[in-house]
Amino acid sequence: MDLKDHIRGIPDFPKPGILFYDISTLLRHASAWRTAMARLAETIAPHKPDVLAGIESRGFLVAAPLALELGLGFVMLRKPRKLPGLTIGLNYALEYGTDRIEMQADAVQKGQRVVVLDDLLATGGTMSAGISLLRQAGAVVPCAACLIELTFLKGRDRLDVPFEALVAYDS
Structure with missing residues (x-):
């Protein structure tokens, strides 16, 4: 099954000149979604994870069901002030400004x-920050994965772990 057949491109969203790759069409097609989860499970299982971490928010849609499929726990990497209890965080640079990612300290x-999982890898900034935050907490990050990679943005070059994507777009 070609998963690209189930990913919709939305031009000029969220602003003019951007082509948004919408996974909602993949999510609502049960067979395609099951195929995506099975392929991701096959891709990351050899790295022997103990836990999967999803990056807010669409990364939750990928990591949580995959963790369930693999019999693993799931950790949320979130925007600031979204998690209860003691948190640890990491500020990181964006093209224009900075952002922050947090997780519960325990x-x-x-x-x-x-x-670490997300729906899409673009420039790699958020994924790189998630990897760094997990390492700050003492975790070992053997790999990262996404459903989609925008290869023309060269985000994987910012990652210092093996990276896998199920679908790649070159432009």
Whole structure:
């Protein structure tokens, strides 16, 4: 099954000149979604994760069902002030400005193997920050993965772990 057949391109969203890759069409097609989860499970299982971490918010849609499929725990990497309890965070640079990603301080144990997931890899800034935050907490990050990679933005070049994507767009 070609997963690209189930991903819709929305021109000029969220602003003119941007082509948004919408996974809602993939999510609502049960067979395609099951195929995507099975392929991701096959891709990350050899890295022997203990826990999967999803990046807010569409990364939750990928990581949570995949964790369930693999019999693993799930950790949320969120925007600031969205998690209860003690949190740790990391500020990171964007093209224009900065952002912050946080997780609960007790979400991972030192030495746990945590694979980071999101729906899409663009410039790699958020994924790189998620990897750094998990390492700050003592986790080992053996790989990262997404449903979609925008290869023309060269985001994987910012990552220092193996990276896998199910679908790639070159422009």
